[in-house]
C-alpha cells in the first residue's frame with residue numbers, strides 16, 4: 001500500500017473509515033447507504049455539542065431523519081456508571097429501538113462512552129463515530145474498544161463494539177485547543193514507534209508545527225497514523241496478540257491517570273509520560289538504544305508533552321494501579337517495549353523492583 005491520501009476510505013471489519021474536509025455534510029447519505037435509517041441519538045459533550053451538533057442535526061432532519069441530542073459534561077469523569085445510567089434512561093424514556101443509531105460526536109470520552117451505551121442498550125445497536133479530536137480521529141474511533149472507568153482503574157468496564165462508520169471532518173480541528181492537539185499527537189508518536197518508522201521520521205520533521213492550527217501536513221499524517229491502527233485491529237481485533245502493542249505507554253500512563261484522579265493530565269499527556277518510562281525500561285533492559293529513546297523524548301518535548309512524573313505524585317498509588325492493567329497475565333504486568341523505531345514487543349518478565357526504581361528516577365528533578 002502506498003502512502004494513504006487524506007480522503008482515502010479504509011475498511012475495518014464492518015466499519016468504514018472516511019476522512020475529508022466537510023465530510024460531516026455527507027453523514028445523511030452515508031447512513032442511508034448503510035441502511036441506518038432509524039432514529040439518530042446524537043451524543044456529544046458540552047464543548048463540542050454547541051459548536052457542531054446543530055448543523056449535523058439540521059442536515060439529518062433535512063434528509064428526513066429523526067434526531068435527538070444529549071451533551072455530557074466535557075470531562076474524563078463522564079466515563080462513569082452514573083453518566084452511563086443517565087444516558088440509558090434518556091434513550092429508554094424517549095423510545096430507543098433496535099434499528100436506531102448512536103452518533104458519537106466528540107473526542108475519545110464521548111466515543112468510548114457513547115460506544116459502550118450503543119454496545120449495551122437493547123443488547124446492542126449501531127454506533128457511528130464522528131471524532132472531533134486528533135486523538136479520536138487517529139485512535140479512539142477505530143477498532144471498537146468502548147467503555148467507562150471504574151473507581152479502581154481506567155477503562156475497566158467495556159465491550160468491543162466496532163462502529164459501522166467513522167466519518168472524519170478535519171475542518172472541526174480549527175476549534176480544538178492546543179493542549180488537546182498535542183495530546184492527540186502523542187498517540188501518533190506511539191504508532192510511529194511501535195509500527196511505522198517513516199511516520200515517526202515525518203512527525204519528527206514536523207515537530208512543534210504539528211500543534212499549529214491548521215497545519216498543512218496534518219491531514220496526511222492523521223491518515224497515516226490512523227492507517228497504523230486500522231492495520232493492527234484488522235489483524236487482531238480482540239487483543240490476543242499484536243493489538244497489545246497499541247498499549248505502548250499506557251501501562252504506566254493509565255496508572256498515572258488513575259492515581260491523579262483523571263484531573264491532572266489528559267490521556268495523551270499521560271501516554272507521553274508512559275512512553276518515556278517504557279523507553280527508559282527498554283534501554284535499561286538492553287532492548288533499545290539510548291539514542292532512539294532520546295529521539296522519542298525530544299519529539300514529545302517538542303510537542304510540549306510531559307516526559308517526567310510530577311514530584312507530588314503518589315507513587316505507591318501509581319504502582320498499585322499498575323496491578324489492574326488489563327494486559328496482566330499469570331500475575332505479572334506485561335510491558336510493551338520498543339526494540340527500534342518502528343518495532344516493539346510485549347515483555348512479560350520485568351522485575352517489579354526495577355520498575356519501582358525507574359519510576360522513582362522518572363520523577364521530575366527540576
Ligand SMILES: NC(=O)c1ccc[n+]([C@@H]2O[C@H](COP(=O)([O-])OP(=O)(O)OC[C@H]3O[C@@H](n4cnc5c(N)ncnc54)[C@H](O)[C@@H]3O)[C@@H](O)[C@H]2O)c1
Nearest residue numbers: 047074107108109132133135136139140145172175176267
Ligand atoms: N477506545 C480507544 O481505542 C481509545 C483510544 C485512545 C484513547 N481513548 C480514550 O479517549 C479519551 C481521550 O480522548 P480525547 O483526547 O479525544 O479527549 P476528550 O474527549 O476529553 O476531548 C478533549 C477536549 O477537547 C474538547 N473538544 C473535542 N473536540 C473539539 C473540537 N473540535 N473543538 C473544540 N473542542 C473540542 C472536548 O470537549 C474536551 O474538552 C480517554 O478517555 C481515553 O481513554 C480510547
Ligand SMILES: O=C(O)C(=O)C[C@@H](O)[C@H](O)[C@H](O)COP(=O)(O)O
Nearest residue numbers: 139143145154155243246247250326
Ligand atoms: O485500541 C487499543 O487497543 C489501544 O490500546 C489504544 C489506546 O490508545 C487506548 O487508550 C485504549 O483505550 C486503551 O485500551 P485499554 O484496553 O488499555 O483500556
Ligand SMILES: [Zn+2]
Nearest residue numbers: 187250267271
Ligand atoms: Zn490511548
